[in-house]
Amino acid sequence: MDKQHLHIVKIGGNIIDDQQQLSKFLADFALLPSPKILVHGGGKKATAVAADMGLQANMHNGRRITDSAQIEVVTMVYAGLLNKKIVAQLQAFDCNALGLSGADANCIQAHKRVVENIDYGFAGDIDSVNAHAIHAFLQACFTPVFCAITHDKQQQLLNTNADTIASALAAAMSAMYTVELSYVFELKGVLENPKDPDSVIRQITLESYHKLVADKVISAGMIPKLHNGFDALKKGVKTVKIGNASQLKSPTACGTNLQL
Amino acid sequence: MDKQHLHIVKIGGNIIDDQQQLSKFLADFALLPSPKILVHGGGKKATAVAADMGLQANMHNGRRITDSAQIEVVTMVYAGLLNKKIVAQLQAFDCNALGLSGADANCIQAHKRVVENIDYGFAGDIDSVNAHAIHAFLQACFTPVFCAITHDKQQQLLNTNADTIASALAAAMSAMYTVELSYVFELKGVLENPKDPDSVIRQITLESYHKLVADKVISAGMIPKLHNGFDALKKGVKTVKIGNASQLKSPTACGTNLQL
Numbered sequence: 001m002d003k004q005h006l007h008i009v010k011i012g013g014n015i016i017d018d019q020q021q022l023s024k025f026l027a028d029f030a031l032l033p034s035p036k037i038l039v040h041g042g043g044k045k046a047t048a049v050a051a052d053m054g055l056q057a058n059m060h061n062g063r064r065i066t067d068s069a070q071i072e073v074v075t076m077v078y079a080g081l082l083n084k085k086i087v088a089q090l091q092a093f094d095c096n097a098l099g100l101s102g103a104d105a106n107c108i109q110a111h112k113r114v115v116e117n118i119d120y121g122f123a124g125d126i127d128s129v130n131a132h133a134i135h136a137f138l139q140a141c142f143t144p145v146f147c148a149i150t151h152d153k154q155q156q157l158l159n160t161n162a163d164t165i166a167s168a169l170a171a172a173m174s175a176m177y178t179v180e181l182s183y184v185f186e187l188k189g190v191l192e193n194p195k196d197p198d199s200v201i202r203q204i205t206l207e208s209y210h211k212l213v214a215d216k217v218i219s220a221g222m223i224p225k226l227h228n229g230f231d232a233l234k235k236g237v238k239t240v241k242i243g244n245a246s247q248l249k250s251p252t253a254c255g256t257n258l259q260l
Numbered sequence: 261m262d263k264q265h266l267h268i269v270k271i272g273g274n275i276i277d278d279q280q281q282l283s284k285f286l287a288d289f290a291l292l293p294s295p296k297i298l299v300h301g302g303g304k305k306a307t308a309v310a311a312d313m314g315l316q317a318n319m320h321n322g323r324r325i326t327d328s329a330q331i332e333v334v335t336m337v338y339a340g341l342l343n344k345k346i347v348a349q350l351q352a353f354d355c356n357a358l359g360l361s362g363a364d365a366n367c368i369q370a371h372k373r374v375v376e377n378i379d380y381g382f383a384g385d386i387d388s389v390n391a392h393a394i395h396a397f398l399q400a401c402f403t404p405v406f407c408a409i410t411h412d413k414q415q416q417l418l419n420t421n422a423d424t425i426a427s428a429l430a431a432a433m434s435a436m437y438t439v440e441l442s443y444v445f446e447l448k449g450v451l452e453n454p455k456d457p458d459s460v461i462r463q464i465t466l467e468s469y470h471k472l473v474a475d476k477v478i479s480a481g482m483i484p485k486l487h488n489g490f491d492a493l494k495k496g497v498k499t500v501k502i503g504n505a506s507q508l509k510s511p512t513a514c515g516t517n518l519q520l
Contacts, residue, residue, distance in 0.1 A: 053312040080338070080339040081340060083340075084335050084339045089415050097364070099363070099364045101344050101347070140396050142365055155351075
């Protein structure tokens with residue numbers, strides 16, 4: 001029997017920061033056929049709230065160092081404010097959204113990142129995805145909306161990269177569904193020339209990916225996204241696309257396709 | 261056929277504020293037989309976070325006036341920080357907790373409180389409870405954990421009293437379950453003399469309630485809780501108890517029983 005199609009969409013922080021873009025995206029997302037899952041990052045709001053609270057965000061190579069004060073802030077902002085705002089908007093668009101962190105229904109279990117050179121604090125690396133629970137939500141016609149918070153099943157909440165969450169969810173659900181994974185953000189796709197917004201690379205294979213990285217065509221910020229995308233493909237995800245939020249509703253839309 | 265028993269427990273703010281008490285309570289709650297639902301208030305954390313952010317909490321007769329900055333704070337603290345901390349702790353105790361606001365799965369729909377003398381801002385009065393969705397979660401062996409945030413199905417999140425949420429949930433679930441509703445907090449029950457912690461009134465009927473209010477025996481803060489409790493009984497809830505968190509695990513525990 002053919003497996004059911006499942007669309008997992010990860011929305012980037014820059015869209016979340018812009019209320020108008022977010023609202024337009026959510027209206028499009030609500031119209032996508034079910035089953036579907038939304039994964040969202042944090043955007044600048046966590047940094048702004050931390051600053052309002054007199055806390056400084058410590059970053060290392062673009063990654064947040066999550067100390068005990070910062071894990072409280074990201075839990076508040078990601079799982080509280082942003083997740084519930086997105087859920088309430090989707091509900092207004094008649095999409096039966098269900099907001100989740102990795103702790104809820106033990107959906108995503110992780111462990112605190114092992115300290116090597118840098119102690120990232122309460123940053124979580126994913127151990128397992130509870131595909132059974134997520135399948136139950138999908139079959140009950142809910143649309144899960146995941147924020148970038150996981151837990152270690154020993155009470156500790158952990159900050160986990162949203163691109164990685166989307167990839168791990170897509171890989172885990174592939175056993176039961178034909179999964180399409182879309183990373184949507186403010187650009188039209190992976191660009192050959194960062195200064196030319198139309199220079200979208202239509203297709204990237206694992207081979208051309210390694211060459212693009214070696215030739216330094218792909219920017220540092222894009223590498224983890226592509227790494228996560230290829231990881232998903234290797235684990236059985238059918239399609240991985242990287243593109244603009246506005247292309248979501250068009251199946252023939254442009255953007256970048258990843259292929260093994 | 262006898263209806264299945266459902267225990268709904270509302271936990272007060274003072275317990276949430278004390279990590280040790282909270283942890284002890286959650287360990288007890290995790291051991292209660294399923295199906296069960298936890299409802300939690302906010303405690304002092306929202307006021308503390310608001311203060312850290314330079315916002316002052318405006319209160320009127322003990323009720324928060326929720327302006328647009330404050331609804332962001334309570335959404336962050338209730339639905340984010342407190343809800344996920346509670347869920348992560350319950351998961352550690354092997355209770356399959358699922359954190360929910362009223363927006364999630366459209367569980368609790370409300371409307372912005374109509375302005376009469378005082379504009380309470382984004383305070384929500386409950387219109388409906390989605391018993392069907394909550395039943396689906398319970399049947400899938402999840403333990404819903406509700407925070408005190410609802411929505412109006414038109415994108416707006418609303419701050420709603422947790423005692424009222426517990427009462428409305430209990431009433432709505434009574435169609436399908438034999439519901440026991442427990443309000444647990446730091447006291448041993450409703451006290452005849454606030455200065456004597458052991459002066460618990462064992463039973464309050466609707467008639468004695470009115471007399472206790474008229475005689476000013478019951479404090480102002482207790483009146484809404486009792487009002488919510490009697491409201492639940494009128495709407496078909498089987499048992500309503502008010503007592504100490506430590507009494508939860510003992511079926512013969514003391515505390516105050518409400519009866520029509």
